[in-house]
Each structure stands twice: as structure tokens, then as C-alpha cells.
Amino acid sequence: MNDALEQLLQEPAIWRAGDNGLPWAGHIASGFAELDAALPGGGWPDSALTELLHDQHGIGELRLFMPALARLSRAGRWIALIAPPHIPYAPALAAQGVDLSRILLVHPRRQQDALWALEQALRSGTCAAVLAWPGSNTTAQQLRRLQLAAEAGQSWGVLFRGSACAEQASPSALRLHLQTGDSELARLKLIKCRGALTRQSIQLDLENPRTRALPIRPSTPAPAAPTGLTGHSRWQQRPQPARPQPDPQPQLPLPLGSAPAPGGGDPQWLRLVHHRHERC
Amino acid sequence: MLWLALHLPRFPLEARSRAQQAPGPCALVEAGRITHVNTVAAEAGIQAGLGLSAARSLAPDLQLLERHPASEAQALRQLADWALQFTSQVSLQPPDTLLLELGGSLRLFGGLDTLMTMLTQALDQLGYSHQQGTAPTPVAAWLLARHGDPEPVRDRSALPQRLAPLPCILLPLDTARQRALAGLGIRTLGDLMALPSKDLGRRLGRTPMQLLEQALGQRPDLRPQHQPARHYHGHLEFPAAAHSSKSILFALQRLLRELAGLLHGLEAGVQQLELELAHHRRNPTRLRPGLMRPSRSTKRWLMVCRERLERQALPAPVIAIDLRADTLLPLAPEALALLDAEVQETPDRWLELTERLKARLGGRTICGLGTRAEHRPEQAWQTLPPEQSPQQRANPHRPLWLLKQAEPLVVRQGQPCWNGPLVLCQGPERIETGWWDGHDISRDYYQARAANGALLWVYRDRRPPRGWYLHGFFG
Numbered sequence: 001m002n003d004a005l006e007q008l009l010q011e012p013a014i015w016r017a018g019d020n021g022l023p024w025a026g027h028i029a030s031g032f033a034e035l036d037a038a039l040p041g042g043g044w045p046d047s048a049l050t051e052l053l054h055d056q057h058g059i060g061e062l063r064l065f066m067p068a069l070a071r072l073s074r075a076g077r078w079i080a081l082i083a084p085p086h087i088p089y090a091p092a093l094a095a096q097g098v099d100l101s102r103i104l105l106v107h108p109r110r111q112q113d114a115l116w117a118l119e120q121a122l123r124s125g126t127c128a129a130v131l132a133w134p135g136s137n138t139t140a141q142q143l144r145r146l147q148l149a150a151e152a153g154q155s156w157g158v159l160f161r162g163s164a165c166a167e168q169a170s171p172s173a174l175r176l177h178l179q180t181g182d183s184e185l186a187r188l189k190l191i192k193c194r195g196a197l198t199r200q201s202i203q204l205d206l207e208n209p210r211t212r213a214l215p216i217r218p219s220t221p222a223p224a225a226p227t228g229l230t231g232h233s234r235w236q237q238r239p240q241p242a243r244p245q246p247d248p249q250p251q252l253p254l255p256l257g258s259a260p261a262p263g264g265g266d267p268q269w270l271r272l273v274h275h276r277h278e279r280c
Numbered sequence: 281m282l283w284l285a286l287h288l289p290r291f292p293l294e295a296r297s298r299a300q301q302a303p304g305p306c307a308l309v310e311a312g313r314i315t316h317v318n319t320v321a322a323e324a325g326i327q328a329g330l331g332l333s334a335a336r337s338l339a340p341d342l343q344l345l346e347r348h349p350a351s352e353a354q355a356l357r358q359l360a361d362w363a364l365q366f367t368s369q370v371s372l373q374p375p376d377t378l379l380l381e382l383g384g385s386l387r388l389f390g391g392l393d394t395l396m397t398m399l400t401q402a403l404d405q406l407g408y409s410h411q412q413g414t415a416p417t418p419v420a421a422w423l424l425a426r427h428g429d430p431e432p433v434r435d436r437s438a439l440p441q442r443l444a445p446l447p448c449i450l451l452p453l454d455t456a457r458q459r460a461l462a463g464l465g466i467r468t469l470g471d472l473m474a475l476p477s478k479d480l481g482r483r484l485g486r487t488p489m490q491l492l493e494q495a496l497g498q499r500p501d502l503r504p505q506h507q508p509a510r511h512y513h514g515h516l517e518f519p520a521a522a523h524s525s526k527s528i529l530f531a532l533q534r535l536l537r538e539l540a541g542l543l544h545g546l547e548a549g550v551q552q553l554e555l556e557l558a559h560h561r562r563n564p565t566r567l568r569p570g571l572m573r574p575s576r577s578t579k580r581w582l583m584v585c586r587e588r589l590e591r592q593a594l595p596a597p598v599i600a601i602d603l604r605a606d607t608l609l610p611l612a613p614e615a616l617a618l619l620d621a622e623v624q625e626t627p628d629r630w631l632e633l634t635e636r637l638k639a640r641l642g643g644r645t646i647c648g649l650g651t652r653a654e655h656r657p658e659q660a661w662q663t664l665p666p667e668q669s670p671q672q673r674a675n676p677h678r679p680l681w682l683l684k685q686a687e688p689l690v691v692r693q694g695q696p697c698w699n700g701p702l703v704l705c706q707g708p709e710r711i712e713t714g715w716w717d718g719h720d721i722s723r724d725y726y727q728a729r730a731a732n733g734a735l736l737w738v739y740r741d742r743r744p745p746r747g748w749y750l751h752g753f754f755g
Contacts, residue, residue: 056732056733056734057753057755058681058730058735058754058755059733059734059755061755062680062681062755063680063754063755066680078630086681086682086683086684086752087661087681087682088681089657089661089678089679089680089681089682089752090649090650090651090660090661090672091651091661091673091675091678092676092678092679093649093680094651094672094674095675095678096680100648100649100650100651100670101650101669103648103649104634104646104648105647105649105663106637106641106645106646109645113640113641117640117641120636121633121637124629124630124632126629126630126633127633179733180732180733184733
């Protein structure tokens with residue numbers, strides 16, 4: 001009986017939600033330990049599309065990818081930016097550790113050209129990562145084509161789209177929704193993640209990426225972990241503990257010329273928070 | 281010495297009609313008579329020497345082209361240019377034969393058989409049907425090729441035996457002499473060789489005997505060496521006007537292959553081509569496809585031309601194409617791959633990608649990124665041609681997104697607003713510079729957090745009217 005079950009589970013067509021057999025060809029460490037832990041394979045999916053849905057600029061939509069891009073830019077292949085909405089500012093990119101000599105900027109005039117350039121860049125195999133702003137009305141067929149191109153060229157495609165696209169079906173390997181809350185931490189929601197459970201929410205401090213997850217501060221009152229979930233989850237399941245609030249930012253008095261604001265406040269403790277998800 | 285003769289029996293016709301991929305019946309006309317026919321027309325029963333009306337009755341859709349001796353000579357010279365990729369010694373035998381000395385090339389190309397396969401394939405791709413002959417003397421090779429005997433003769437001692445069965449009509453003699461030979465009962469070269477040459481010379485003149493001696497290697501045969509052209513100008517006419525980019529590209533690849541042969545021979549490459557598409561009763565369309573680096577790869581050029589053509593709207597069907605390369609740049613020959621095949625691949629593919637993007641989207645839409653030693657934020661960055669190593673000055677206090685144009689902010693009760701009031705959280709950073717070139721600025725920059733959580737880079741102009749502006753996002 002057991003043997004028969006084992007045999008059945010060996011079938012390549014059967015994929016078990018719980019196991020972390022890698023559904024992705026490879027991965028690129030994101031540079032955020034909490035995020036790496038949440039993604040199967042431990043990083044961004046290589047040779048596939050990643051979609052980041054967001055509505056605002058300036059909420060960390062680029063900083064989220066910077067540690068990975070910085071590393072990729074020094075590995076020999078190129079990083080293409082296709083149809084960026086504003087100027088990707090070179091001094092800031094250099095400050096994030098990106099090697100500017102590996103950056104290729106493409107400014108197509110029409111959306112069709114942007115999609116074409118995106119596919120060419122993904123398929124060519126010379127770009128380690130392709131970041132693109134293809135517009136919200138990209139269809140699922142076009143995305144499918146791009147996904148295949150990324151597989152063929154072993155490229156990591158990152159598409160930035162509006163959060164209205166969350167409703168649309170998409171063949172991308174990973175879809176994330178980036179939001180800001182009242183705190184300074186970026187909140188990432190996994191809408192779709194090939195090979196892992198979705199509806200997780202992760203909070204990241206984008207200013208201070210950490211490559212290793214830090215232990216939870218012992219003084220934090222840690223409520224007993226809920227035991228109702230059977231445990232092949234790798235992460236500790238906790239409701240979000242109350243974070244020590246940083247000092248409220250002093251508002252600069254206007255008119256100008258007053259003292260600069262104290263930088264940063266105390267180091268933020270990072271949390272990986274799993275919302276309870278439905279499991280059977 | 282080993283000479284290869286490439287005899288192109290339909291050369292005058294094919295030089296005119298090879299722009300078409302699958303031609304219909306087609307024939308060349310001189311003085312009201314048909315001189316050359318293609319295979320399709322020959323299958324319909326049309327032969328050289330036929331009158332026009334008779335030919336038309338055999339094949340109603342027959343295409344007739346007027347013969348043009350000057351352009352034929354030019355086409356043969358271009359083919360000789362192309363053949364320089366196989367050997368440096370190429371000699372013309374007008375009107376329709378090329379002689380190539382292959383003795384020095386056998387080792388490089390890996391033997392006669394490999395070389396012959398390459399040559400045959402390459403000629404097919406150019407659209408020329410051919411017969412070949414190989415022999416130690418040029419005249420013998422030429423006679424064998426005209427006879428259609430492809431079996432190579434490697435040894436001089438085997439020449440008399442191999443040449444003996446060839447008919448005398450192959451010799452380039454006028455009709456009177458041919459008739460005289462036939463009257464003497466001499467049908468083959470073997471018959472001619474058997475007779476004493478002195479007496480024959482008295483009857484027929486020196487020419488046939490001299491030719492025979494040259495063929496057998498008993499008399500020196502000095503051939504002028506073909507001098508390659510220093511620029512390329514290929515021209516192809518479409519017998520029927522081309523409506524699709526596919527048929528234009530087909531003709532273009534034939535010209536590009538010809539060009540590539542010349543460039544291989546000269547160890548050169550080109551960076552810029554001029555392509556002219558002629559239309560009926562319209563001004564021609566002129567395109568100038570270019571590459572990032574000189575190249576002689578047909579594949580790369582074809583890819584760039586395809587992207588360029590697809591972007592171009594043509595006003596009318598194309599009746600002829602002209603391809604010009606005026607500046608041939610020196611380019612080192614490619615290393616034959618031993619181990620470095622994979623290492624070389626990536627830069628090539630990279631070039632391919634950028635060239636393809638440039639050809640389709642236009643050259644200015646593709647660029648690299650760098651910084652400049654400049655305090656004004658608008659000028660602290662620059663675009664560069666990709667592949668140039670830029671300056672990289674990091675500044676951690678700058679936003680990842682910079683707006684192309686600073687956006688004025690609404691001020692309510694003395695507070696700048698952008699989707700609600702802004703909270704300034706870092707700053708000011710005063711930038712006051714640029715008085716020397718008239719674009720001077722005097723600003724105080726702040727990091728500001730918007731009500732929706734976005735982190736912005738804003739400034740206040742220090743000059744009246746002291747407005748607030750949004751200049752970037754900390755993306």
C-alpha cells in the first residue's frame with residue numbers, strides 16, 4: 001500500500017504543494033533573507049517572468065530588486081531596462097552597487113515595439129535580467145510568449161505593472177503586489193508563486209537588506225505559535241508582534257535652514273509574517 | 281599547380297534573373313533570337329536559336345530579357361571578386377568561365393573534395409548553375425569544364441589520355457577552321473594530338489596547336505591575375521516586380537553573399553551599407569543599415585537589413601535593388617575555433633541583439649548609462665553608446681528615479697503637497713552651482729514622505745518665487 005503510494009507520488013505529473021522540489025530552473029538570491037525564505041528555491045526565479053504590481057512610484061519598487069541586480073551586473077551578462085517611465089538615475093544605481101557598464105537602456109516609441117524589444121532581450125541569452133514597463137494592457141498571450149522567451153534565453157524578466165492587473169490571469173512564475181502601509185516597511189503580497197503557497201505577506205526593510213534572517217528579538221513577547229497547522233512549513237508561524245515603533249519623524253519646520261532630521265531611528269527588526277492560509 | 285575551371289553555361293541569363301527565388305520560364309534575347317534559356321523554359325521545349333514568336337507559342341508566360349554584354353562582364357568580375365575567398369589567384373576567361381588556382385588552398389580548406397563541396401554550395405546560393413573541371417593546366421581545366429567532366433585530373437602525365445576523347449568543337453576556333461577540321465576527319469582532341477603539329481599548323485594556323493600545347497603543359501600559359509575591386513556595387517533586377525519583403529530579402533542575401541566573399545578575400549569588413557530599392561516611376565527608397573562594428577557575416581547583415589526593411593514602408597513594388605559598400609575596413613580573419621567557440625559566442629550574440637534593436641527601433645533609442653562629475657542633478661548622469669565603459673560615481677543620497685522635468689508642487693498653508701501634505705524627513709542638501717554656463721541653480725533638496733507612503737525627492741528653489749518641485753522618487 002505504502003509502496004503503491006510512493007510509486008504514485010514519483011509520477012512526474014504529480015506536484016505536491018508542500019514539497020520544495022524546485023519548479024524553477026534556478027534562482028537568484030534576492031538579498032532579502034525573509035523573501036528568499038518565502039520563495040521556493042530560495043530566491044527570484046531565473047529563466048522566468050516575475051511581475052511586480054504596484055500603483056505608486058517611490059515605494060521601493062526598484063530597491064526590492066537592487067541587491068540581485070547588483071550581483072547580476074557583475075557576473076558578465078547584461079541588464080536591460082525597457083521603456084522605463086522615468087530616468088533610471090545613474091548615481092543612485094551606482095550607489096546600490098550596480099555596475100553601470102552592463103546597463104542597456106531601451107526607449108521604444110510604441111508599446112508594440114516595447115514588447116518586441118522585451119522578447120528579443122529575453123530570448124537573446126545575453127541579458128541576465130530584463131526589467132520592463134510594458135503597460136497595463138498586456139494580454140495573457142503576450143505574457144505567455146515572454147515567459148517562453150525568458151526560458152529560452154535563461155533570462156530573468158521583471159515586469160512592472162499596475163495593481164489592477166492582479167485580476168488578470170498570467171503565466172508568470174511569480175507575481176507580487178507591493179504596497180506601503182503606515183510603517184516604512186514595504187509590504188509584499190505573493191499573488192502567485194509557482195511551487196509555493198500564495199497569499200503570504202512579507203514585510204521587508206528595503207533600506208537595510210539582510211542576507212541572513214535574524215533571530216527574533218528575545219524581549220519581544222512571543223505568543224505561542226498556533227499549533228493547528230501541521231508543520232511542514234519551514235517558517236515559524238506567528239501573528240505579527242507589536243513592533244517597537246520608531247520615534248515619530250520630526251517634521252522639519254518650514255521655513256528652511258533648520259537642523260537636519262535624525263537619520264533612520266533605531267535599527268528596525270525584521271519580521272517575516274505569515275498570514276494563516278487555508279490548507280487542507 | 282591545380283587549376284579549377286568554373287564554367288557557368290547559363291551565366292548571361294542567370295546574372296540577370298537570379299533575383300527571383302522560383303523563376304518561371306525565362307530566356308535571354310539577342311538580335312531577335314534566343315541565346316540562353318533557363319531550365320523551366322528548356323523543359324517547355326525552348327532552345328537557343330529559336331525565334332521569339334516560336335518561343336512564345338511554346339510557353340505563353342515566357343519572360344524575355346534583352347542581352348546586355350557590358351553588365352555581363354561586370355557580373356563576371358564581381359564573381360571573380362567573390363571567388364577570392366577561396367584562392368588569391370583568380371583569372372577570368374570571358375564570357376562565362378572563372379579559373380581558380382587551388383594548389384595553395386587545398387590544405388587550408390581540408391582537401392579538394394571539401395573545397396569542391398563548399399564551392400558548389402556557395403555557387404548554388406548565389407544562384408549560378410555551373411560545370412567544373414580540375415586539371416594541372418588552366419586550358420585543360422577549362423576544356424574539361426566545358427565538356428562537363430567533373431572528375432579531377434591531378435597528374436600532368438594523365439592529361440593526354442583524359443583530353444583525348446574531348447571533341448574538337450570545344451576549341452575556340454572560327455567556323456572556317458572548325459569546318460576545315462571536320463573536313464580532315466578530326467573529331468576529337470586525340471585525333472589532333474596524333475598528327476604532326478608542324479604540318480597541322482601550316483594548314484590551320486598556330487592557334488589550335490598552341491592551345492593544345494598549353495593544355496598539355498608543353499607551352500607556358502601566363503594568366504593575368506584578377507585584381508579585386510576596392511568597393512562593392514551589386515545590382516539585381518527583378519524580372520517580375522517584388523511585392524513582399526521576403527522576395528526582396530532573397531535577392532538581397534544573394535548580393536550580401538557576393539559581398540561577403542569579396543570581404544573574406546580582402547580580409548576586410550564593412551560597417552555601413554547603402555541599399556537602394558528602385559520603384560517604377562517613383563523615387564527610389566534609400567536605406568543605410570549599419571552595424572556597431574565592421575563585419576562580413578552574411579547572417580548578421582541580413583538580420584539587420586531585415587529589421588530595417590520591416591520598419592520601412594515602401595511606396596511601390598520593387599523592380600531592382602542596388603547594394604553599395606564604399607568603405608571597406610580592414611578586419612582580421614576569424615580564428616578557427618579550437619576551444620574558444622563558447623567564449624566568443626556571448627559578445628557576438630550581444631552585438632547581434634543591440635544591432636537588431638537598433639535596426640528596428642532606431643539608433644537613438646538604445647543606449648548605455650553613466651554618471652558625470654557634476655553637481656546639478658539633471659547633468660550628473662548621461663547616456664552613452666552601449667559598451668562604452670562609463671564613469672561610475674556613486675551617490676547614496678540620490679533617488680533611483682529622476683523625473684525628466686521637475687514637477688511643480690502645490691503649496692497649501694506653507695506646506696508642499698503631493699497627494700496630501702508631504703513630511704520632510706531628510707535635508708536640506710543645498711545645491712548651488714553652474715553660474716558659469718547660464719544654467720545655474722540654487723536649490724535645497726529634501727527627502728519627503730507622501731501620505732501614501734511614497735518617498736520623494738523634492739526641492740525648494742531658493743530664488744523667487746521660491747516654489748517647491750518634485751524631482752525624483754526613491755523607487
